[in-house]
Amino acid sequence: MSSRRAHPLLVVFALLATPAAASACPDCATARAARASVFDEDFGRNLLTALAPFLVIGLVTATAYRSGSRRAPTNPTGDAR
Amino acid sequence: MNRETHQGPLVAAGLLLGTGMGGFVDGIVLHQILQWHNMLSTVRPPTDLVTMKVNMVWDGLFHALTWAVTAAGLALLWRAGKRDDVPWSGRTLVGSLAAGWGLFNFVEGLIDHQILGIHHVHPGDNELAWDLGFLASGVVLVLVGWALIRAGRDDRAPRGAAL
Numbered sequence: 001m002s003s004r005r006a007h008p009l010l011v012v013f014a015l016l017a018t019p020a021a022a023s024a025c026p027d028c029a030t031a032r033a034a035r036a037s038v039f040d041e042d043f044g045r046n047l048l049t050a051l052a053p054f055l056v057i058g059l060v061t062a063t064a065y066r067s068g069s070r071r072a073p074t075n076p077t078g079d080a081r
Numbered sequence: 082m083n084r085e086t087h088q089g090p091l092v093a094a095g096l097l098l099g100t101g102m103g104g105f106v107d108g109i110v111l112h113q114i115l116q117w118h119n120m121l122s123t124v125r126p127p128t129d130l131v132t133m134k135v136n137m138v139w140d141g142l143f144h145a146l147t148w149a150v151t152a153a154g155l156a157l158l159w160r161a162g163k164r165d166d167v168p169w170s171g172r173t174l175v176g177s178l179a180a181g182w183g184l185f186n187f188v189e190g191l192i193d194h195q196i197l198g199i200h201h202v203h204p205g206d207n208e209l210a211w212d213l214g215f216l217a218s219g220v221v222l223v224l225v226g227w228a229l230i231r232a233g234r235d236d237r238a239p240r241g242a243a244l
Contacts, residue, residue: 034134037125046121049197050139053189054146057100060184065093065157071086071234 086168086237090161092230095177096184097154099226103185104147111202112140118200154181162240170236176229183222190216 025031111117119127119136120143127133161167193199194212203211 030130030134033131034138037131037135038138046139046199047142049193049199050120050142050146052192053185054100054150056188056192057096057150057181057184061093061096061100064096065089067089070088071237 084166086239087164087166088168088170088173088230088234090157090164090167091170091173092177092180094154094157094161095174096181097150097157099154099178099181099183100185101147101151101154101181102178103182104143104150104189106182107185107189108140108144108147112143117203120200122200123204124199165239167239168233168236169238169240169242170233172229172236173233176226176231176233178226179222179229180226183219183224183226186215186219187223188219190219 112119120139121136125132125135127136162169190202190212194201194215201208201212202215
């Protein structure tokens with residue numbers, strides 16, 4: 001086999017190997033312990049904590065939407081209004 | 082132009098998109114590439130596989146929220162582009178992006194780092210200095226953005242208008 005053909009084979013091999021490694025622990029003891037720790041008694045507080053900055057930014061954005069600078073129509077004649 | 086123009090819709094779109102950009106830089110660069118902190122890394126230090134996975138979940142939720150904010154910003158930008166009373170100003174958009182990024186740094190830094198202390202920018206000896214620097218970067222970005230938005234008030238042409 002030439003060295004030119006070895007590279008694609010290596011890529012295919014790596015692609016075949018990767019999913020096996022990535023899906024090695026979807027429901028093992030470690031994953032179950034992690035899920036239990038995520039959904040523990042602090043879940044609501046942690047969720048609120050994660051949401052809080054986005055809620056504040058949402059309020060600021062809503063205010064900016066309504067109160068952004070408004071400009072009256074320009075006067076084609078240039079006269080003061 | 083013979084109607085009142087309204088800068089707000091473009092500013093709002095830019096604020097959300099800037100927030101998204103700032104959030105993704107935080108999440109991708111500081112959480113994942115540099116691994117300086119995770120969402121709950123002060124209250125649940127990622128010292129074993131379980132706590133790492135827990136922090137990964139909360140980082141994922143943070144990224145999901147950031148994605149949602151970015152999507153909302155795109156929707157607002159699309160709607161603003163269809164309105165003929167919204168000036169299509171590069172200065173307004175870039176200023177709003179900067180202000181949104183700065184707003185994210187300031188608000189997230191204030192709530193998560195200073196008030197709740199769930200994580201810090203760079204835990205360790207100079208933790209407070211890093212946190213204050215993050216807040217300061219937010220203030221600077223907001224001020225730069227504010228100046229650009231003010232300059233954009235002079236732009237009056239809607240999207241697609243002849244220059």
